[in-house]
Amino acid sequence: MNAHTKKLRSAAWFGTVDKNGFMYRSWMKNQGIPDHEFDGRPIIGICNTWSELTPCNAHFRQLADRVKRGVYEAGGFPVEFPVFSNGESNLRPTAMFTRNLASMDVEEAIRGNPIDAVVLLAGCDKTTPALLMGAASCDVPAIVVSGGPMLNGKHEGRDIGSGTVVWQLSEQVKAGRISIHEFMSAEAGMSRSAGTCNTMGTASTMACMAEALGVTLPHNAAIPAVDARRYVLAQLSGTRIVEMALEDLRLSKLLTREAFENAIRTNAAIGGSTNAAIHLKAIAGRIGVPLELDDWTRIGRGTPTIVDLQPSGRFLMEEFYYAGGLPAVLRRLGEAGLLPHPDALTANGKSLWENVREAPIYDAEVVRPLDKPLVHDGGLxxxxxxxxxxxxxxxxxxxxxxxxxxxxxxxxxxxxxxxxxxxxxxxxxxxxxxxxxxxxxxxxxxxxxxxxxxxxxxxxxxxxxxxxxxxxxxxxxxxxxxxxxxxxxxxxxxxxxxxxxxxxxxxxxxxxxxxxxxxxxxxxxxxxxxxxxxxxxxxxxxxRGGYRSLYIDHVLQADEGCDFDFLVGCRGADVPRHSH
Structure with a gap:
């Protein structure tokens, strides 16, 4: 056993020379795992929301493989596990109905298993807050790897944004300006690659929020899903999470009040989704950070929206990444003194400002200067x-x-x-x-x-x-x-x-x-x-009946984050009593 055994949660399962250690190691060995994987190295959980019913996340098997490479390189041992995949595109009545259910799945999977740290594979709208809520309730070292946005949609020789074009063309049909056949012809061109919506919808917003909160590596939010650099980032995140486990860099050290204030200001600058207000409140509630609806006015008011992206503006996530991505936005804010807490710690061990102060800005049309904003007073x-x-x-x-x-x-x-x-x-x-x-x-x-x-x-x-x-x-x-x-x-x-x-x-x-x-x-x-x-x-x-009754009886109101009343607060990751 190495010198780190005593600090790792997994030692309670695999680190003893007795009947319990024998059984835990032996059962895992039926997968062909050799002895040296149990020598006290960090056990890294890969929390995967892959599902063919969640098209945004359908490429996550490949993404998980790249995370594993990084974990192995850094001397850790990766273990992939599935959790409920609440995809917005197909799930009825709405993925918001099952966000809290997914968070419970994540929380109990982390707490009940021999996991020292976790990589959260998130993409579709509610998967990002659900995974962060569950992990925050356990307060373990965690890093988010987003699936990335899909490529620009293409229709009649122009770029179209996923989701946004549906609302636009549907209204045109009702107004009699286009035919139903013209409307339907856009269907195949709207979603033409793996990934989440390529507008600044909830998926891209929450990926940006995760990066602004400091729980991802830089550039996580905007790299297209099918870009090779998305897989590089996944591998680097796998390497970094091993270091975070050994450093005991838990979520409570990243998800601070200061981090949430940075995220609120960032949401204003990117023209982010209104849904961020609900999800950030729920995440803050799980880690024990006070956050109120009025904070969005106090912190976000007066911040110019400088990202020219649909549905507020013209461009899509592909152009956003090529323009410099979220680091470019954070640099603009920081140089203008609009980043509330530039010294906030992030997952790579550096401050937010260290990560972005030299970030390149390649396109001032997409990431505008503050004196030429899309909206002078953005935010919610x-x-x-x-x-x-x-x-x-x-x-x-x-x-x-x-x-x-x-x-x-x-x-x-x-x-x-x-x-x-x-x-x-x-x-x-x-x-x-x-x-x-x-x-x-x-x-x-x-x-x-x-x-x-x-x-x-x-x-x-x-x-x-x-x-x-x-x-x-x-x-x-x-x-x-x-x-x-x-x-x-x-x-x-x-x-x-x-x-x-x-x-x-x-x-x-x-x-x-x-x-x-x-x-x-x-x-x-x-x-x-x-x-x-x-x-x-x-x-x-x-x-009444089943989960529906649980939901109706316990869900909080929108201003409180729509979490369940009994889930608010951080319960930690104490190892449950074993049964052997």
């Missing part, structure tokens, strides 16, 4: 008022500037089925000044808080040339989507928030500069409506 707007007492969010970089201050009458849909039934009705009483309101699509209401908040506009308005309207819901929207969309209203309608009692014709005022969202009815009227609403809920049938 946190809105509060009698319609959202605990907050709501809006992404200004994806919105129409003229609608960021707006007052109009509500057109209310009680749930998503009601919306689908009525939105295309030519008789729908709606004008361009109306505010579309969608209820019962929050964490408990859907359940799972689906990405339906960016409601498509009424076809009759699209045909008249209307391209955007104010939309309000307790749902989320895809990071690939755009529009003047107020999301994550808390408390949600199903939990008895004021959203539950908004009626057709109620006037709603939105003011993003001030940060308010107000329905123009008095407090007494809201209380009376809520009392009446509560009576009607007594007879509403609720589908």
């Amino acid at each position: 707007r946190v809105l509060r008022g009698n319609l959202a007492p605990n907050g709501a969010v809006l992404k200004p970089s994806a919105a129409t500037a003229s609608l960021l201050k707006h007052r109009g009458p509500a057109v209310v849909f009680e749930d998503f089925d009601d919306y689908k039934r009525r939105i295309a009705d030519p008789g729908l009483d709606v004008t361009p000044d109306s505010v579309l309101v969608l209820k019962n699509c929050g964490p408990k209401g859907y359940p799972g808080m689906a990405e339906v908040g960016n409601m498509g506009l009424p076809p009759k308005l699209l045909e008249a040339g209307v391209t955007d309207m104010v939309r309000i819901s307790d749902a989320r929207m895809s990071g690939t989507a755009y529009g003047t969309v107020v999301l994550h209203v808390a408390p949600e309608a199903r939990a008895g928030g004021p959203l539950a009692v908004v009626r057709d014709g109620d006037w709603i005022e939105l003011d993003c500069d001030v940060g308010t969202l107000h329905v123009e009815i008095g407090d007494d009227e809201i209380r009376a409506r809520l009392a009446q609403w509560a009576k009607t809920q007594e007879d509403v049938p609720v589908e």
